[in-house]
Amino acid sequence: MANIPATAAGIADAVQSKEVSATEVVEHHLNVIAQRDGDINAFNLVTSEHARAAALRIDNAIASGAAVGPLAGVPIAIKDNMCTRGIPTTCSSHILEGWKPPYDATVITTLGAAGAVMVGKTNLDEFAMGSSTENSAFGPTRNPLDTSRVPGGSSGGSAAAVAAGLAPVSLGSDTGGSIRQPAALCGVVGVKPTYGRVSRYGLVAFASSLDQIGPFATTVDDAALITEVIAGHDPKDSTSIPQPVPSLRAAAREGVQGMRIGRVTDLPEGAEPEVAARLNEAFAALESVGARIVDVTLPSLSYALTAYYLIAPAEASSNLARYDGVRYGMRTSAADTNAMYGATRAAGFGDEVKRRIMLGTYALSAGYYDAYYGKALKVRRLISDDFDRAYAQADVVLMPTSPMVAFPFGDKVDDPMSMYLCDIYTIPTNLAGHPAMSVPFGTGAHGLPVGVQVLAPALGEVAMFRVGGALEAAGAAR
Numbered sequence: 001m002a003n004i005p006a007t008a009a010g011i012a013d014a015v016q017s018k019e020v021s022a023t024e025v026v027e028h029h030l031n032v033i034a035q036r037d038g039d040i041n042a043f044n045l046v047t048s049e050h051a052r053a054a055a056l057r058i059d060n061a062i063a064s065g066a067a068v069g070p071l072a073g074v075p076i077a078i079k080d081n082m083c084t085r086g087i088p089t090t091c092s093s094h095i096l097e098g099w100k101p102p103y104d105a106t107v108i109t110t111l112g113a114a115g116a117v118m119v120g121k122t123n124l125d126e127f128a129m130g131s132s133t134e135n136s137a138f139g140p141t142r143n144p145l146d147t148s149r150v151p152g153g154s155s156g157g158s159a160a161a162v163a164a165g166l167a168p169v170s171l172g173s174d175t176g177g178s179i180r181q182p183a184a185l186c187g188v189v190g191v192k193p194t195y196g197r198v199s200r201y202g203l204v205a206f207a208s209s210l211d212q213i214g215p216f217a218t219t220v221d222d223a224a225l226i227t228e229v230i231a232g233h234d235p236k237d238s239t240s241i242p243q244p245v246p247s248l249r250a251a252a253r254e255g256v257q258g259m260r261i262g263r264v265t266d267l268p269e270g271a272e273p274e275v276a277a278r279l280n281e282a283f284a285a286l287e288s289v290g291a292r293i294v295d296v297t298l299p300s301l302s303y304a305l306t307a308y309y310l311i312a313p314a315e316a317s318s319n320l321a322r323y324d325g326v327r328y329g330m331r332t333s334a335a336d337t338n339a340m341y342g343a344t345r346a347a348g349f350g351d352e353v354k355r356r357i358m359l360g361t362y363a364l365s366a367g368y369y370d371a372y373y374g375k376a377l378k379v380r381r382l383i384s385d386d387f388d389r390a391y392a393q394a395d396v397v398l399m400p401t402s403p404m405v406a407f408p409f410g411d412k413v414d415d416p417m418s419m420y421l422c423d424i425y426t427i428p429t430n431l432a433g434h435p436a437m438s439v440p441f442g443t444g445a446h447g448l449p450v451g452v453q454v455l456a457p458a459l460g461e462v463a464m465f466r467v468g469g470a471l472e473a474a475g476a477a478r
């Protein structure tokens, strides 16, 4: 069989120049999935027939000389919380079992029009609540670099699929770190674009004011390519930003000459020593290629986690009220309608989801609203103000993605607070609505990958990708 390029950009070029067919590319990846996914469990569903049909359409279009999109023949794995018409979308929850969405999410339509070929739906922490993919109702995903360890979460399936070569690129969603943290733990690139950059239409809502879709890739160039394709205004999402999308692939190659890179002097502690060491090396590497390091402070960051665990559960408790046994998925029968609602939700949701619903309902209840939810919104504003001040001095800010490398299964499942601490460095970005990406940068404990996180102001994707590209180049040269 022909040589299949490893990157999405390489595949798209090879398919368009007829060096390989889209069918060969898809068959190759379906083969790798068949060989490896038994150990990894990245996929809830492999959409082989759908993928073969899509690949054949691309090959026919190319044979007839018709124009094809920038992702012609590129296999992509999709987190199983994005709606796919007629194809089960489970959010890794029993409560959605059997449900087939009657429509495609906008990202699915856009990717299809660009020629991408969906190869399957990937595993996640139930309703994207978690940092290890251990909260999936269908069993955990394993980290391809060490199958005794978690891949991170909640988009663990999408991160593992790319890290294991099951697909060159994938999509995840990031509410508090769910793209960046698993990217760091699996040694791949993960991007959370600005809130509103990518349409959320058809993304099953967890916390609507925080959720954002973005890509996983093995290279910064591929991550830029996918972001360029899925970004852009969508009238079906009222929070979507009507702004043109700049060339991010060009930005990734531009270099960082003259850029100001912010170092946070009052960063909340807790990163493993090797993670902190890699971050320091990242600063030095950027400085050596022409960037300037400037000190910034983000004093409210230490309150971000607390604010997030009021705001996100509050929104989740409202969003998840719709799963009532009537409109979607499973139903547990009971004596009357009210009892049916209760029995369905008791049987359908897992423990973490129930914990969030209870936390959120409590935070929103009359008498506590001002003390908890209202206070959290004020903290959210303070964090945004902190970032505004920092970005008056710096073009981007660098910090760790995850305080720790991939941890063993069972390490944190019984202690929600230690699991929540995984996201201490990723959550502030979501609260502010800003973009951030994780770029692999060396290794830490046990030789496992470390990610460095590049944060930028709203719509600052160009600056973010310039630094991401430079970090990747510096990491490769180490």
Ligand code: GLN
Binding pocket: 128, 129, 130, 131, 153, 154, 173, 174, 175, 176, 177, 178, 179, 206, 312, 423
């Ligand atoms: N781990 C965080 C949580 O459990 C973030 C999840 C996410 O970004 N979807 O809420």
